[in-house]
Amino acid sequence: MPEIKVTPLGAGQDVGRSCILVSIGGKNIMLDCGMHMGYNDDRRFPDFSYITQNGRLTEFLDCVIISHFHLDHCGALPYMSEMVGYDGPIYMTHPTKAICPILLEDFRKITVDKKGETNFFTAQMIKDCMKKVVPLNLHQTVQVDEELEIKAYYAGHVLGAAMVQIKVGLESVVYTGDYNMTPDRHLGAAWIDKCRPDILISESTYATTIRDSKRCRERDFLKKVHETVERGGKVLIPVFALGRAQELCILLETFWERMNLKAPIYFSTGLTEKANNYYKLFITWTNQKIRKTFVQRNMFEFKHIKAFDRSYADNPGPMVVFATPGMLHAGQSLHIFKKWAGNEKNMVIMPGYCVQGTVGHKILNGQKKLEMEGRSTLDVKLQVEYMSFSAHADAKGIMQLIRMAEPRNMLLVHGEAKKMEFLKDKIEQEFNISCFMPANGETTTIVTNPNVPVDISLNLLKREMALGGPLPDSKRPRTMRGTLIMKDNSLRLVSPEQALKELGLSEHQLRFTCRVQLHDSHSDSETLGRIYTYLKSALKNYGVQHLPDGTVIVESIVIKVTSSPEEPNLKVILLSWSYQDEELGSFLSTLLKKGLPS
Amino acid sequence: MIESECVLLVQFVTICILHCFQGLHCDSTFFGAMDNLPDQRNVNGESLLQQQPCLLEFISSVCKCKDADHAILSFTLKLTGLLAATEQGFRLLEEEGLLACAFERGGWCAPDLWHEPSVRSGWLQGLLNTLNHRKALEFIRENGLIKVLLHLQNDPSLFVSSLANEVLVNILNFMTSSKMSNSSDAAGSTQCPMGPDWVSVSSEIIRAGVEALGSEKHPQVIQALKMLSLVLSQCGEPIRSMLWKDVLVPLEVLINGGSGSLTLPLMNVLQAAVRTPLLSQSDCKVMELTEAMLCAGNGKDCFQCAVLIVTLEKCPDVLKRKAINIILLPLRCLSTQLQDIAEKELEIVLEKQLSQKSSCISLLLQSLSGITELAHTKYPFEDLQSVTRSVMLLLRICSGHLSSFSPHRISLTHLIGCCKVQRCGLDTLGALSVYKENVDLRHEVFGVLLEYLQNPDSHATVLKKALQAAVRWIDVWSPFPDLLQFISRDLFPALEKRTCDVRWEVRDSTLEFIAQMTAALRGNTGYAEVLHTSGMFSILLSSLADVEGYVRASAVGAVGEAVTSLVQQTELLLASYLEEILSRMMAILSQDTEGFPRRAVVKAFTSWLKGPHPLPALDQSLSSVLSSGGNDFDWEVKIHTLELADVLMEKTLTCCPYAVQISSSPDETHLTQALRKLKDLGLLDLLLNSLFDCDRPVCEKACSLLLKLRTLAVDIDRCDVVLDVCGNRWGDEVGSRYLNKLQAERNLLSIKDISLPDVVRLLDLDSMQRTLTLSSDHVVNSPRSLMEDILLSVQQTEENIVDCY
16 A cells, blocks of 8 residues: 655654655655754754765655744755765745745854854855755655655745645645734735645644734734834844744834834844845735835835944934844844943843843843853843744634635644643544654654546446446545547546447457266256256246257356267266356356256 | 753753643743753763752653643654663663663553654654663563564655664674673673674564565565665674675575566665675675576566675675666667677567667667766777767767667657657766767767757756766867867857857856866966857857856856956957956946956956966955955845955965065065055955955954954064055954053044054954854854753743744
8 A cells, every 4th residue: 555654853742843754655755854943953954864875865856845044944954965965855935945045044143153163064055055056945745756746835834935735646735834824914825725635734833822913912012112212212023034024024114114213223234125025026025015005115124123333322312224234143133232231221122032141142031141252241231031933723713724625534733741741632533534743763664545536427427327226426526437538638438349449459258168977878958958958947037048959048157068989978067157156157157066956 | 061061951941841741732942952952972871860869850741641742752762762871871761661661562551652653752762862782672672672672664754764773783783893792801802792682682583584584474574675675884793794605595585486576675685795795705695696686587677686786895796797688788789789699588678678768768868878887987898989989879869860770679659759768878978988989979979969959849857967067078179179160160159159048047057067067277378369269259249248147157157167268378358358347247246236246256256366376456356356345235245245255365365476575574565565465455455344244254354364464464563554444344453452452542533543453453353253253143043042942842831833934
């Protein structure tokens, strides 16, 4: 039986880094190739030696598919392609291909900055890796090779995020990556065909949560910024160059416009322009509202947000500054933080994940005294706020996607085991399908039973009905007999007569013959008469005929008797029957072998 | 990690877990931090346990907790193993009954947790941690844990099964190590005689391995083969020979059975065996088995096997030649040489394989990668040129230039446009350039490469490979005069089109290639002229305005190389361009929105400055480069600018002929002149501003350069260069330090100017350098930081929803 195998090397019962291996129809596909931000040694990358030794990844893998630009989904890609050695195709959407190298470069700079970091990819490696990427369009079927095809769907998690359907023959798998089922300020909701995949591999970050609307979180954010600015304080928002930053910029820009606020908003990174350009370039990937207003005004051309110069940090009065990097571990954001930390009127808003050991992580945990370089201490008096804006589907959204795609099996990844367990039960109960949640390194095998669609001729159906068969009903499977014609890549079941006619073939009959010898002192015709009488009594429900041409006929079975002049008592009984009466023919030959009753 | 800090850390971790492990929510940061702990292999278990008795309570509590979290149990098992790594620690834990509690099956009150792979993994990791002394091994044996380990070898989790193999191999290895003997007599002995108990343990493991090899269950055979490879590569005698003796027969059966899916694990075993002394023992049949691998199987596998055989370091020539013949077979089959082939059976297999697309591709890839491997070792092919020609032929078939060609009526149309084979073939062709004997084929090789470069259907990745191969072959061709004609007549026109390709990947690879070729032909008199007369130089200049940042950066690199080449040969030609080049480079540095082109510009200036032929008019631009580069918002541009400053400083202060001549005798005027020149160029401001940059690597580099300046200018104290404090970023910092010093001297004055020697003195560069070297911006990994983070995360009452980016 054909089977599909799924092995997570990452994201199996965790949210660390996504890397899932799928084997389907003899093809091996890697879904995402993420990095674990929490480690700073080899463990940050998936261990590819579990896939194949000696770095022969190119021979083993048919393709790699990246769902979106976040580093826990694409961060190990240059390592895999340029350091371990993978020369095959890598697929991702156009926006992901454009944005991915910026984030990889951003993180590379942070990482190599740290002392003792080795075994990390270079800027050249990022570029070489991106050259291997084949961009995908939404809803466009891409043929990886003759058998394997992939198709991307909108996932709504970040700009360019995609779910992907992988198909080999009649078997298929859908991988969601990270997705969001509710539209937000700049992105739309995830959507997929009713494609009925054999397995739907879904993220389950918020498997047990019904999240409050993002609008509430946004209101909360604006309120906090506004209050701080009103009391003359400064607001620092550490961000990475892309993603969350653009979302928050739109939010503040609109709010400033509406409230007619005058306090300056700055964006410190030099990448702003490029990043915003990408949002402009890929406007079709944003939501309907942004696309509509684009005609009048491009939402990414900000009126209130200006470029920041480091000297502005000392300016008196309120201001809001977006500064990189996002975890307050280096550069501009840390520099500004040090200047502003001592004033309780100020505020820092952390809008994302912070790695253990970073200043961001420490202040989020409530640390009030930070040891800085040179053993100096920094008192943290400013307000520290954490806001989660991550756009993942909650339990309701996951169920909604299952209803959309109607998978035959579910497989949960990118979530915590306990929460997955809860959702698994819920899915199994509600949809009556199997749900799996393999841990990292565990393989889930699903036996598929691919349905082969066949067209049935109307004549055949009519004939069935004429014979008293029920009306065709898609919910009641039943057996149909006919001739299967495979022609022009399609299958049709027709009556044998129609098949002969269509294919221009003449009918042949297959007959089985058999000889049985028995001793009988009567003449040949008498022996035949005795056979007739015997069969007439033995086979009461069958039509047994004695024909004048010297044959006995039972259904399609013809019986003749001959003998040679040398041995007239040794009778040779010839039996011949057609394929349809094979059982009866065998029965008669066995019966006659036992001899005739005296 | 300092031991005392480690002790404290463990205490905090355990106290935290003890108090809250029941209600602890899964915080990946918290567990990530704990995960770092067992890496500290030098933990003294005994002293740790004596100082921190709460650890015993902790282990016991977790093992007895009915609803313990699997991650905490896993951590506890690892920690227990670590604490039991010393005999004293082991004894203490044993006395408390905690070893049995942790490692015996049924020792925990939550046996269901065994179903969690992370717990099984923790259990195995814990056992592995203990395997440091005889008592640990006794514990494993007496408690029947070998059986559990053998069972876990076939665990559904890849991670668990592989760890189980590792533990078993460690046990086998450990039994023969010196650690097994008593410490008193351990010093002198390298091998430890095995007692009857240990013989039984090793026999049990070996027996299980032999049984698994004979099993009909495929995964079991694979696991056994994996263990066998590990034993052969990690264990010494007598285990290695004992095992080999017992597995020889089942191994022969497997090899002669010829199961394709076992080729790779079987070859891994043989590869490991070849590296051991077993190779030279005829009764061990290592080479016989390897040869059998090559001959057995269904024909298809022997190609894979042949590729693996040629990578063996120690391989008899006869076998290697046989393997090479097989590797070359598919390529020969494409050419007309098949009638020479002795392996007629393979011919049938081959024809069948080659006529089907997927098998044909995989076969050719194996063949090509085998040739590449051999070329890397410079293997002396008997018929090198025909091998090279076969590769070229294949590449021409793939590009569609020889579609009608088919010596054996095998239709090869399915290879046309096949990127996989094209990429691999071009790699192989590039690798074959290492042979000097191939030099006669250069025209043919470039004929094929040109076909690829000119073909509008070539995939971007294929073009990149073609260009990489071309760079290698240019090197082969460079001594011959006809190269220049080829470049100007054939290569440049093809490249010109590629520089205008719609795909940025192609434009970038082309520009990278031109830069590499120009560097490789540096010193070639005619090349610079060809570069100019062919119009290629103008094309490079126009590429500076490409829409893609990566391409602009590569264009900057190519222009940089071209200028170096032109300045060496035809300075006059260059003069007409120079002004434009410098102004465009400066425009990129000051206006480009991406870091790569800006970095490339500074690197180009550095390379021009370093070159033996100074670029006219460069001096005028340097000040702008230093100023723009030093104020860049990408810290790597700043670093490159400081590297430029480094070269400039060295040239100015130490050697002629650049700028200022410093005499060998200490001449105050000359030094002052040199320093004044550096000041005028803005170099001193750059160094001082960078010293107070917000990115640590920039500060560190600036500090090291100031220290270098102090060393180069030995008489800096006597120079009278004065720096303007106002209007500079560094001014505030230095100014306040200066004022503090003056205050200390009770001389309250405001300052405008400070002399350079004063600045250098005030800054206390040595102590700054020490601080900068020690600090790290990225993540603070000290035990103290870890403790603080763990404590705070536990005290945190409000749950922060994990933000998944």
